Amino acid sequence: MTDSFASSLERDMAGLIVQTLKLKVDPGTIDPTQALFGDGLGLDSIDALELSLAISQTYGYQLKSSDPEIKAIFSSLRALANAIEKNRTK
Structure with missing residues (x-):
């Protein structure tokens, strides 16, 4: 099976999103170009806060x-x- 992830970081991030937000979706099925909010993956502002914390803990990147x-x-x-790759400290 091939996926549409351009990097291993995208693949890892898909897994982090699913795990952190307890989504009932296979991380490999997330389209990396799909919107994360609204009609895309359907995330909301609370999800963004939880995800920001997980990103900070995992990659050392503080999203503000x-x-x-x-x-x-x-x-x-x-x-x-892409933003994490440019700004990560871990």
């Missing part, structure tokens, strides 16, 4: 709601993985 790029960062799994 005051960041002007926060909507773009959380727009998709791929965008989130």
Whole structure:
């Protein structure tokens, strides 16, 4: 089986999202270009807070709601993985 993940970080992030938010979805089926919120994966603001904490603990990247790029960062799994790759400390 092949997947559409461009990197192992995207694959790892899909797993982190599913595990952290206790989603009933196979991480391998998450389209990395699909929207994380709304009609996409269906996440909400509480999910974003939980996910931000997990990202901070796992990768050392502090996501802040005051960041002007926060909507773009959380727009998709791929965008989130790219931001983590650029800013991670772990």
